[in-house]
Amino acid sequence: MSSLQSFLHMGGYAIYVWPAYFLTLIVLILNVILPLKREDRFFRTFADRKKHRGKTP
Amino acid sequence: MFEYFYKYGSPRHFYDLSKLFVPWLGGICVILFIAGLTGGLVLAPPDYQQGESFRIIYVHVPSAWMSLFIYMVMAAAGATGLIWKVKVADALARASAPLGASFTFLALVTGSLWGKPMWGTWWVWDARLTSELILLFLYLGYIALQTAIDDRRTAARAGAILALVGVINIPIIHYSVEWWHTLHQGPTITKLDAPSIHISMLVPLLIMALAFMFYYAAVVLLRARYEILENERNSAWVCELIEQRKG
Numbered sequence: 454m455s456s457l458q459s460f461l462h463m464g465g466y467a468i469y470v471w472p473a474y475f476l477t478l479i480v481l482i483l484n485v486i487l488p489l490k491r492e493d494r495f496f497r498t499f500a501d502r503k504k505h506r507g508k509t510p
Numbered sequence: 511m512f513e514y515f516y517k518y519g520s521p522r523h524f525y526d527l528s529k530l531f532v533p534w535l536g537g538i539c540v541i542l543f544i545a546g547l548t549g550g551l552v553l554a555p556p557d558y559q560q561g562e563s564f565r566i567i568y569v570h571v572p573s574a575w576m577s578l579f580i581y582m583v584m585a586a587a588g589a590t591g592l593i594w595k596v597k598v599a600d601a602l603a604r605a606s607a608p609l610g611a612s613f614t615f616l617a618l619v620t621g622s623l624w625g626k627p628m629w630g631t632w633w634v635w636d637a638r639l640t641s642e643l644i645l646l647f648l649y650l651g652y653i654a655l656q657t658a659i660d661d662r663r664t665a666a667r668a669g670a671i672l673a674l675v676g677v678i679n680i681p682i683i684h685y686s687v688e689w690w691h692t693l694h695q696g697p698t699i700t701k702l703d704a705p706s707i708h709i710s711m712l713v714p715l716l717i718m719a720l721a722f723m724f725y726y727a728a729v730v731l732l733r734a735r736y737e738i739l740e741n742e743r744n745s746a747w748v749c750e751l752i753e754q755r756k757g
Contacts, residue, residue, distance in 0.1 A: 460552070464562035469627050473620040474551075477569040480612050481725060488733045495739055496755045 521738045522747050524598045528731040535728035542721035549714030557711075566624040568714060571699075572722040574617035577645060578680055580610035580726060584652070585677045588670030597741060598734070600666040603673065604656055605733035609726055611649035618642060629693055637686035638694035641679060648676040662741055 463470045550568035557564035584606040591600035621639070622632045633639065652669050659665035687696045699705045705712055742748045 463565070464556060466561060466563035466627055469563055469623045470565050473566045473569055473623045476619060477573070477616050480616055484609060484612055484729050485732070488729070488736050492736045492739065495736065496752060499743070499752045500756050 521597050521601075521742050521745075524601075525735055525738055528735045532728050532731050532735075535724050535731070539721055539724035539728055542717055542724060546714050546718035546721050549717060554711045554714055555708075560628060563624065563627050564711075566620055567711075568718045570617060570620040570624055571715060572719040573613045573620060574642070575719060576722050576726060577610060577614040577617050577642070578683060579723075580606050580613060581645065581648070581673070581676070581680060583730075584610060585670075585673040588666070588673045591666055592670040592674075598738070600663075600670075601734040601737035601741065602730065603669060604666065604737050605730050607649055607652045607656065607669075608733070609729060611646060611653065613722075613726075614642065614646040614649055618646065625693075634693050636692040636694060637690040638683065638692045641683040641686050644679055645676075645683060648672070648679060652676075 461467060461471075546568065551565060554565070556562050584603045587599045587603035587606065590596050591603060618639070621642075625634075626632050652672055655669050655672060656665050659668060684700075686692060687694050698707050699712070699715070707715070739748060739751075
């Protein structure tokens with residue numbers, strides 16, 4: 454077995470170790486992306502609203 | 511001194527400062543993650559009893575520590591907002607809740623993934639696991655309260671009170687493994703004696719804990735920044751920012 458294979462195999466515990474790491478990664482990334490998206494949306498909706506207000510005073 | 515405090519405690523300066531700090535904190539966090547994961551997954555030897563499965567420790571323990579730490583920050587920030595009416599403190603408390611909930615969730619799930627091969631069960635209703643689950647419900651209750659109350663100041667006050675009452679759960683979680691017979695093991699590192707873990711396993715764990723800490727610092731600023739924008743949406747400086755963004 455190559456060293457990469459044995460690394461991925463995790464001594465037979467791969468089905469426990471890798472999901473733990475994968476899930477952590479997903480949750481950490483989501484916690485960065487979601488607030489950034491929300492901030493972006495905040496600026497966009499407000500810019501639109503202002504434009505709208507400009508047209509119909 | 512108070513002048514200094516008011517200047518940097520003001521929402522506007524907080525917003526500017528967070529823009530400055532987030533990239534640095536994030537960068538340090540990424541470097542620490544790479545170092546910690548290399549140490550934990552590659553360099554550290556397998557455990558003599560648990561084999562490779564012990565490597566879950568490098569995500570489980572930092573998550574659990576953060577779940578407690580963030581709760582204390584949230585309660586302290588909530589109290590600061592409640593007593594001194596510091597808006598930035600309210601924003602920090604509100605921004606901490608989803609992060610705390612995320613880490614509590616991770617501590618529970620990675621613990622479960624570790625428990626299955628080692629204890630033979632995904633879940634037991636022992637003191638440590640149950641009190642950590644209550645912590646998750648405290649976070650979720652706080653978040654629900656924030657979304658349910660439209661007036662953001664009232665929401666901050668109600669949330670702060672909930673967070674402060676819930677602080678009682680923190681020592682219960684920490685000492686649960688000593689006060690009751692639990693399936694969960696006792697503390698290995700946070701005790702008065704020398705840590706009962708080999709240095710080659712301990713160092714990656716501490717690096718990972720530090721990485722999680724920097725991650726929290728970066729992301730809580732990112733989230734608090736948004737909370738401040740929402741709070742101050744009608745103020746002149748936010749309108750200026752919106753104008754600038756339009757280009």
